[in-house]
Amino acid sequence: MVITEKEKAEMLSQLAATNVSHCIQCGRCSANCPVAWKMDVLPHRMVYALLNGEADTLLEANSPWKCLSCFACAQRCPKGVSPAAIMEAVRLTAIRSQGGNKLNPNELENYNDKLPQQALVAAFRKYNK
Amino acid sequence: MIYNYYPGCTLSTKAKELDEAARKCAEALGFPLVELPEWQCCGAVYPMASDAIAERLSAVRALAAARENGGVLVTLCSACHHVIKRVNYDMANNKDIQQRVNNYLGLEVPYTGETKVLHYLEVLRDVVGFDNLKAKVVKPLQGRQIGAYYGCLLLRPGQVMSFDDVERPEILENFIKAIGATPVIYDMRNECCAGYMAVTDKSICKQMVGEIQDSAANAGAGEFITACPLCAYNLLENAGATKLPVSYFTEVLAEALGLNEGGAD
Numbered sequence: 001m002v003i004t005e006k007e008k009a010e011m012l013s014q015l016a017a018t019n020v021s022h023c024i025q026c027g028r029c030s031a032n033c034p035v036a037w038k039m040d041v042l043p044h045r046m047v048y049a050l051l052n053g054e055a056d057t058l059l060e061a062n063s064p065w066k067c068l069s070c071f072a073c074a075q076r077c078p079k080g081v082s083p084a085a086i087m088e089a090v091r092l093t094a095i096r097s098q099g100g101n102k103l104n105p106n107e108l109e110n111y112n113d114k115l116p117q118q119a120l121v122a123a124f125r126k127y128n129k
Numbered sequence: 130m131i132y133n134y135y136p137g138c139t140l141s142t143k144a145k146e147l148d149e150a151a152r153k154c155a156e157a158l159g160f161p162l163v164e165l166p167e168w169q170c171c172g173a174v175y176p177m178a179s180d181a182i183a184e185r186l187s188a189v190r191a192l193a194a195a196r197e198n199g200g201v202l203v204t205l206c207s208a209c210h211h212v213i214k215r216v217n218y219d220m221a222n223n224k225d226i227q228q229r230v231n232n233y234l235g236l237e238v239p240y241t242g243e244t245k246v247l248h249y250l251e252v253l254r255d256v257v258g259f260d261n262l263k264a265k266v267v268k269p270l271q272g273r274q275i276g277a278y279y280g281c282l283l284l285r286p287g288q289v290m291s292f293d294d295v296e297r298p299e300i301l302e303n304f305i306k307a308i309g310a311t312p313v314i315y316d317m318r319n320e321c322c323a324g325y326m327a328v329t330d331k332s333i334c335k336q337m338v339g340e341i342q343d344s345a346a347n348a349g350a351g352e353f354i355t356a357c358p359l360c361a362y363n364l365l366e367n368a369g370a371t372k373l374p375v376s377y378f379t380e381v382l383a384e385a386l387g388l389n390e391g392g393a394d
């Protein structure tokens with residue numbers, strides 16, 4: 001079954017459940033994102049891509065894998081849009097598909113022994129299913 | 130009132146100091162913590178998608194257990210508090226999530242968000258009161274310049290967490306005053322520490338922790354306090370040239386109440 005880009009965008013919109021049509025492209029989310037400097041598609045461009053049904057742009061971006069889920073973008077958006085929810089929708093779409101896991105447990109063998117469990121649980125929740 | 134307590138995975142292992150000091154101080158301040166007889170890890174991150182039902186179950190199990198034992202649940206770790214408080218909000222306000230979680234759990238009485246979730250700091254502020262706390266301090270931490278590090282999870286989203294003013298919080302600063310030290314306000318106190326990037330991209334942690342450490346040091350802070358084990362880890366293990374010491378807020382509380390011999394970290 002071939003899924004069109006439009007259908008993928010509809011699925012992403014449903015998962016994200018945030019009203020991107022309210023976005024005014026002011027860029028405050030990107031200005032407040034502490035990790036925007038690592039992203040290839042800035043948070044406000046992620047919103048714009050979803051509004052335009054550009055699912056491939058969203059699914060190919062590295063941004064969701066750099067996002068910290070700190071909710072600064074959503075908290076400070078003047079229009080109540082949540083770029084964080086779009087990042088989560090993209091992550092889930094990727095990791096819910098077979099073979100979509102991003103974090104290989106074998107690569108973590110030598111992590112710092114002070115690393116709290118909380119960090120491992122969080123990372124595996126965000127990067128794997 | 131019964132103070133049901135949810136410690137969470139990290140407080141039973143890598144962050145025992147946060148937990149042990151909290152229990153001791155709660156006892157001394159008249160709100161002994163009663164650990165839930167059974168609890169599971171909260172999942173550490175809030176499941177944002179509304180179709181993520183399995184990821185909400187452990188929080189709801191803890192919330193329902195607290196409902197059967199007086200209706201109050203105290204949390205301590207910022208991540209546990211964030212997850213449990215937000216899932217509780219979903220259970221009270223999102224009919225679809227409410228129904229699907231209850232269908233799965235099959236509780237005798239469906240859970241619909243009845244439990245009151247309180248962070249330990251909220252108990253100090255709203256039940257004990259900072260004035261009363263101040264009166265119980267036997268060893269005020271005079272001369273200590275403490276930067277409160279809130280991070281992101283305690284405060285945001287403000288509408289759901291309703292913990293404090295989301296951009297200009299003061300609960301930790303008022304706590305610091307109550308134990309006799311001086312709070313230092315600095316720009317980065319409610320910015321993220323980079324959280325789980327400690328596992329996947331340390332360069333992000335180093336950059337962000339560097340900014341937080343410099344911001345606090347430049348404002349005159351001599352040390353940090355925090356409520357979150359992952360913040361504490363990042364602030365110390367991913368610091369650069371500036372590396373202020375970090376304690377959990379319950380450790381400095383125990384110190385001020387004369388409940389331990391040690392000092393700050």
